[in-house]
Amino acid sequence: MIYLISILLAELSGYIGSLFTAPQIATWYQALDKPIWNPPNWLFAPVWLTLYLLMGWAAAIVYKTKDLQRTWALIIYGLQLLVNIGWSLVFFGYESILGGLIAIGVLAFLIAVNLFLFWRIDQRAGWLLVPYFVWVLFAAFLNLNILLLN
Numbered sequence: 001m002i003y004l005i006s007i008l009l010a011e012l013s014g015y016i017g018s019l020f021t022a023p024q025i026a027t028w029y030q031a032l033d034k035p036i037w038n039p040p041n042w043l044f045a046p047v048w049l050t051l052y053l054l055m056g057w058a059a060a061i062v063y064k065t066k067d068l069q070r071t072w073a074l075i076i077y078g079l080q081l082l083v084n085i086g087w088s089l090v091f092f093g094y095e096s097i098l099g100g101l102i103a104i105g106v107l108a109f110l111i112a113v114n115l116f117l118f119w120r121i122d123q124r125a126g127w128l129l130v131p132y133f134v135w136v137l138f139a140a141f142l143n144l145n146i147l148l149l150n
Contacts, residue, residue, distance in 0.1 A: 001062055007056030013081040014052040017088035018045075024092040032097075033149040038142060050130045054082075058128035062121050073092035080110035097147045104140045111136055 025041055059077050062070055083106055091100030111133045119126025 003057060003060040006060035006063065007053055010052040010056030010059065010081065011049070013085055016050050017085045018048075020085075020088040020093035024095070028095050029092065032146055035142070035145045035149065047135060048076050051135060054128045055132055058118055058125040061125040061128070062118055065121055067121045069117060073114065073121055076110060076114045076117060080107060081116050083107045083110055091143065095110060097143065097150060099139070101143045101147055104136065104143050108133070108140055 028081040029041075055077075059074065062073050062077075067073075083103065087100055087107055090096050090103045111129065115126055115129040115133055118129055
C-alpha cells in the first residue's frame with residue numbers, strides 16, 4: 001500500500017506542475033525559439049509520468065527501511081518535489097526562462113543530494129532516481145539553450 005500512496009503522491013506533484021505547464025504549451029512555449037534537438041511536445045508527458053512513478057517507488061523503498069537517515073532523505077525528497085513544481089510555475093506560469101534556469105539548477109542540486117541519500121539507504125532507490133537526474137540535467141541544458149535563443 002505504501003508503494004501506491006508514494007507513487008500517487010509523486011504523480012500528484014507532477015499533476016500540480018502540469019497545471020502551470022499545459023496551458024502554455026500551445027501558446028507561449030510554442031512561440032519560443034528552441035534548439036533543433038528540442039524533443040517533440042508529446043514526449044514530455046509520458047517521460048514525466050514514468051519519472052514520477054520511479055521517484056514514488058524509490059521513496060517507498062526508503063520509507064520502508066529502518067535507516068536513521070530516512071527522515072532527512074524523505075525531507076529532501078519532498079523539497080525537490082516542491083522545487084520541481086516551482087520550476088513549472090516559474091518557467092511556464094511566470095514565463096520566465098531565466099527564473100526557470102535558476103529553479104532547475106536548484107532542482108538538479110537537490111536531486112543529486114536526494115540520489116546520494118537514497119543510494120546510501122538502499123541502492124535500488126538510488127538507481128531509481130538516476131533517470132530523473134539525467135532528464136533534469138537534459139532539461140536544464142534545454143532551458144539554457146532556450147534562454148540563449150530568446
